[in-house]
Amino acid sequence: xxxxxxxxxxxxxxxxxxxxxxxxxxxxxxxxxxxxxxxxxxxxxxxxxxxxxxxxxxxxxxxxxxxxxxxxxxxxxxxxxxxxxxxxxxxxxxxxxxxxxxxxxxxxxxxxxxxxxxxxxxxxxxxxxxxxxxxxxxxxxxxxxxxxxxxxxxxxxxxxxxxxxxxxxxxxxxxxxxxxxxxxxxxxxxxxxxxxxxxxxx
Amino acid sequence: xxxxxxxxxxxxxxxxxxxxxxxxxxxxxxxxxxxxxxxxxxxxxxxxxxxxxxxxxxxxxxxxxxxxxxxxxxxxxxxxxxxxxxxxxxxxxxxxxxxxxxxxxxxxxxxxxxxxxxxxxxx
Numbered sequence: 176x177x178x179x180x181x182x183x184x185x186x187x188x189x190x191x192x193x194x195x196x197x198x199x200x201x202x203x204x205x206x207x208x209x210x211x212x213x214x215x216x217x218x219x220x221x222x223x224x225x226x227x228x229x230x231x232x233x234x235x236x237x238x239x240x241x242x243x244x245x246x247x248x249x250x251x252x253x254x255x256x257x258x259x260x261x262x263x264x265x266x267x268x269x270x271x272x273x274x275x276x277x278x279x280x281x282x283x284x285x286x287x288x289x290x291x292x293x294x295x296x297x298x299x300x301x302x303x304x305x306x307x308x309x310x311x312x313x314x315x316x317x318x319x320x321x322x323x324x325x326x327x328x329x330x331x332x333x334x335x336x337x338x339x340x341x342x343x344x345x346x347x348x349x350x351x352x353x354x355x356x357x358x359x360x361x362x363x364x365x366x367x368x369x370x371x372x373x374x375x376x377x
Numbered sequence: 378x379x380x381x382x383x384x385x386x387x388x389x390x391x392x393x394x395x396x397x398x399x400x401x402x403x404x405x406x407x408x409x410x411x412x413x414x415x416x417x418x419x420x421x422x423x424x425x426x427x428x429x430x431x432x433x434x435x436x437x438x439x440x441x442x443x444x445x446x447x448x449x450x451x452x453x454x455x456x457x458x459x460x461x462x463x464x465x466x467x468x469x470x471x472x473x474x475x476x477x478x479x480x481x482x483x484x485x486x487x488x489x490x491x492x493x494x495x496x497x498x499x500x
Contacts, residue, residue: 241424242424243424260427261426261427261428262427264419264422264427264428264429265426265427267417267419267420268419268420268422268424270420271413271415272413342413342415343413345413349415349416349417349420350415350417350418350419350420353419
């Protein structure tokens with residue numbers, strides 16, 4: 176429907192919408208994050224939920240302590256190789272539709288610990304990340320910005336066609352394998368479904 | 378049937394029941410017919426903070442803990458009844474005092490039994 180016509184009808188007191196808009200509006204207005212903090216970024220995440228920054232304005236104040244009831248996983252901090260399997264398992268246990276925000280330099284790339292032997296160099300090696308926030312740690316405003324970005328992303332998702340989200344696609348994978356501790360590294364070092372193997376140029 | 382004075386109450390009861398069960402039924406129907414399903418063994422596994430759960434959830438507790446329950450009950454029930462008894466003590470008749478005495482003696486008997494059994498001895 177034409178946007179201009181919609182505004183005109185709205186002025187006359189007639190609300191016009193589509194099923195897709197209504198569905199996405201409901202989806203983006205009740206994204207419940209998981210009660211799950213990994214490192215110092217978690218402190219900023221907690222601050223975001225409190226009265227000063229007030230994540231409740233976006234319908235996301237309910238932090239659920241169980242992945243069964245959560246929609247959004249905020250990877251707030253350093254993911255060590257010891258913790259990575261647990262993070263991936265928790266992500267797997269969340270119900271669809273589920274979203275991931277990688278918060279801070281550590282979560283998106285390993286950050287200052289990238290050269291270390293025990294830190295995962297970005298959680299997007301194992302699970303699909305919707306929004307990345309740089310920063311060490313990002314301020315609460317940055318998390319709010321990422322949250323609004325996620326809402327925009329949800330809003331723009333069509334419910335049919337090839338661009339439809341994963342949970343509406345019966346053929347899309349729902350399971351993301353949990354890595355195991357190998358001799359020197361996690362096995363496998365990355366999930367090729369979400370992290371394409373880089374070509375080796377010799 | 379309509380002339381029955383309780384008819385309005387019955388209507389209210391049915392309406393209240395529908396008010397409670399209706400949303401539940403709608404939620405069930407929505408989950409059954411429209412919700413996208415992607416089950417897999419990982420998702421269906423027991424939730425244990427991300428770790429693989431160890432052992433069985435159906436563990437047995439030692440039956441010996443019934444003693445603690447009984448002793449807790451003795452003191453708990455006693456405290457609950459003794460307080461109003463003490464407050465109303467000056468205005469009570471002989472019969473009420475005797476009834477209370479019997480009640481307290483019953484509980485004291487339980488305590489004496491536990492004492493004699495050696496439950497109160499630490500370790």
